[in-house]
Amino acid sequence: MIIKHAEKIASAKVIKDSFEKLGYICSDDIAMAVYLACQLQKPILIEGPPGVGKTELAKKTAEYLGTQLIRMQCYEGLDESKALYEWKYGKQLLYTQLLKDQMGDVLRGAQGLDESVSRLHQFGDIFYSEEFLEARPLLQALREKDGAILLIDEIDKSDQEFEAFLLELLSDYQVSIPEIGTIKATSKPVVMLTSNNTRELGDALKRRCLHLYIPFPDPKLEQKIIAVQVPELGEELRGDLVRFVNELRGLALKKVPAVSETIDWARALLLLNVHSLDHDWIKSTLNILLKFQDDIEAVEPELHQLIQKMKR
């Protein structure tokens, strides 16, 4: 990828600091992975629990590098025609109808079937040319002249076949279209794949990618994140809130609250004009943090203990 300002990716530290300015607080590991991905031109596979900012990382990288973000959401049953390219069938059909009359002119004076056919051959594959090609995300990313950030979101939701199909793209930055040939990237995109680990990805895919695991942030980092995202929130409340969420993560829940939920909660508390966290407020806003009724019911009896731990 042509990066317009080489100094932007001069070192992991530069990336980390700049991300911070953009409002994305990241750890050293994250900055290092982004740095290596840009420098080595390798795709990067991002794993971690939901809501720790995997997709956000791709968005911020695009914003930082000043390139376009091309996002492809994966799901079961996703195939080439939705991910890579498709022919514009409607246009092809319309053009054949419109050009029908022209055919007479082209073929006028031709003697015998052979000559007619050879005259037709002179026109080449008009209907299977670039004009009739509908580029889907993957192809778009390859054709982008200034490079792009290609975000392949939740790759674990797609089928194994699709994963195998991606291999050519990830290692050589090229794809094969039978009617046209091989299309190589004009400028290699930075590829980011995210996974929630609903299934184990293939070794072949992992081998081609750098690997980054984003865990839940430690309390210090999380406080920093909240401070940037919800600056209006008081410092004491922020500390309490992060400690409480951290305690929650230690419980055996169906879905533990992620960073995005902490942010939502902080915003909600701000809106409700809460100044200090007490039992009632927590109880009435618990549904922002926990997304299952089972979890809420499991936590409610423990609230007193949790609050004590939080205040400590």
Next chain:
Amino acid sequence: MQKVLGDFIHALRHDGLPISPSETLDALNAAALIGLQNPHVLKAALATTLAKNVAHQTQLSILFDEFFSRHSFAETNELQPDNNENIKTDNGIENSAESEPKTDATPEPNNGTTAQSPLAQQLLNNEKDALQIAINAAAEQAGASQMQIFTQQPVVSMRIMKALGDSQLNQELSELIKDDKNHVLVEELRKKQQLLRQQVKGYVEQQYLLYSKNNGLQLREEHLQKIKLSNIDFSQYQLMLNLVKQAAKKLASLHSRRRKISKRGTLDVRKTIAANAAFDGFLFHTKWKSSRIERPKVFVLCDVSGSVSRTARFLLLFLYSLQDVLPKVRSFVFASDLAEVTDSFRKLDLESAITEIMNTRANMSTDYGHALQDFNELALQDIDNKTTVIMLGDARNNYGDGNTDVWKQVYQRSKRVLWLNPEGHYSWDTGDSIMSEYSPYCSRVEHCSSLRDLTRILGSLLKNS
């Protein structure tokens, strides 16, 4: 640098990380890019390029500290990890480093006689680097990186000492000691020799840990695959757990993919028009939309009664892992009453799930008749012609009624019925075993007593489905 990183990657592979040549290249590129000045940065870069899941990352982190604590001294001067606190205290290198001031403090013997042998010279001159290099070279010769079991360590240490010229030193010492004047010199040489021995011992130990520790593990794993499930004791449980997980994952990744694309479903208008554009819009060829995803649907019944209690744990283990990887597995356990445990497997982690089941259901007397009756009420109506039913049990029914009618129905409704018996063929139908009553209504009856049997049978089962 290449050699050091190459060695490190070699050690990683020994530790069980599957690192391919292309990843090695990535790691080298990354290291070249960021330099070797800062060990934390280097570790992060290596973790990004070499370790592809969380467990591997932890392994890499531990090994990195172990490995570069050694290298920092002799081989790579450009690399100075500041994480030396990770060096073990019984590590020879550190010992020698620690005791450095002590030996320096002893006054130099200047009574005219000096030691002649090269090793003694090196020791007296404190040529630490030269000695470390010599140790490295001698260790290579002595096969330090090819040790198989830990008892080889003393032999290798001895070989290294010999290669360093220890015997000459000993000879010289015995000559020097004849003269009382050399008392101080002999004392000092002895002390330094002892230190060197410790250093070599520590080095060999480290080599063993880095390169060979897991060979023994591999041997044990191979052995565990073949051993009878009932003979495995609790100490090997953790190891077995990993093996079972691997086996289940392998099976699932081989077979859980989509089987066929069926031609039924709704018309795909786009594709149909596209395909028929050549025929002037007359629709000769129809294209259909749906692709049916077919994955095996499996019901597993597992006997956890007293007679099979030793194998039951492992069968449950396998069952749990299987449910983790295959989407449509329903699990049932029984002794006399049968219960579905699909949900508790899904909710609880492995340890607690198995413990709970073993505590509440296991070790009671078997009643296949009653269990099958329960199964009839619970799940028989869900069995269809795509279902595979697997029974894990020894068919020892305490001379009760086997209720074979239910099993017959199961057989008729399902696609296939598989009975896996942990007992050998010759024990079937002896005593209270009623295997022959059930076997007519099974597509296959197999003897299954080891993990290898289990994977083989289930592999062929999934392949044919």
